[in-house]
Amino acid sequence: GESVGLHLPTLSVQEGDNSIINCAYSNSASDYFIWYKQESGKGPQFIIDIRSNMDKRQGQRVTVLLNKTVKHLSLQIAATQPGDSAVYFCAEIVTGANNLFFGTGTRLTVIP
Amino acid sequence: DAGVTQSPTHLIKTRGQHVTLRCSPISGHKSVSWYQQVLGQGPQFIFQYYEKEERGRGNFPDRFSARQFPNYSSELNVNALLLGDSALYLCASSLGGDGNTIYFGEGSWLTVV
Numbered sequence: 001g002e003s004v005g006l007h008l009p010t011l012s013v014q015e016g017d018n019s020i021i022n023c024a025y026s027n028s029a030s031d032y033f034i035w036y037k038q039e040s041g042k043g044p045q046f047i048i049d050i051r052s053n054m055d056k057r058q059g060q061r062v063t064v065l066l067n068k069t070v071k072h073l074s075l076q077i078a079a080t081q082p083g084d085s086a087v088y089f090c091a092e093i094v095t096g097a098n099n100l101f102f103g104t105g106t107r108l109t110v111i112p
Numbered sequence: 113d114a115g116v117t118q119s120p121t122h123l124i125k126t127r128g129q130h131v132t133l134r135c136s137p138i139s140g141h142k143s144v145s146w147y148q149q150v151l152g153q154g155p156q157f158i159f160q161y162y163e164k165e166e167r168g169r170g171n172f173p174d175r176f177s178a179r180q181f182p183n184y185s186s187e188l189n190v191n192a193l194l195l196g197d198s199a200l201y202l203c204a205s206s207l208g209g210d211g212n213t214i215y216f217g218e219g220s221w222l223t224v225v
Contacts, residue, residue, distance in 0.1 A: 043202055043216040089154050098168025100214060102154030
């Protein structure tokens with residue numbers, strides 16, 4: 001079946017450094033991608049999304065990059081803060097489909 | 113404005129029992145989806161409802177059922193609970209249609225003993 005996967009299950013960064021979380025997807029038909037942040041005991045929180053007709057999108061301190069050639073997605077967090085510590089999921093969806101496919105997530109730990 | 117709200121937040125049930133979980137979508141959102149998240153994994157799709165009709169179903173047994181009401185709120189029902197049903201059950205809402213942002217609630221933690 002189709003799957004969304006992550007290269008690194010854990011990532012530790014120093015406060016103030018930039019973080020990069022990577023994600024590989026296998027369904028070439030996927031055309032909408034979302035990054036979610038999930039803190040312990042809470043539901044996934046929307047961070048940023050990108051559609052397949054774009055290769056970069058920026059938000060507040062976050063940037064998502066999409067490389068359709070190699071089916072790769074990344075989330076960049078600038079000046080990482082302790083409050084950024086969480087599990088980050090990328091999710092993909094095919095237009096017209098009904099559900100998001102999630103990977104297993106990357107745990108980001110920010111060291112003060 | 114309120115986000116996606118779910119109830120109850122936590123509950124404990126015994127094997128073989130039945131459970132009903134409830135979800136209220138963001139105001140104006142007509143699509144509601146349910147996901148199951150087992151500890152240490154990403155959420156897995158269970159159902160999607162749009163305008164009170166089932167639009168999608170994941171790979172879950174018939175013990176799982178859901179419905180959407182005229183006010184777009186939704187219920188997830190699970191019969192004959194198994195220990196493996198212990199998980200965080202997430203509700204997500206969106207405006208409906210393609211490419212609309214999907215927002216999640218805080219979930220209902222179900223423990224089956």
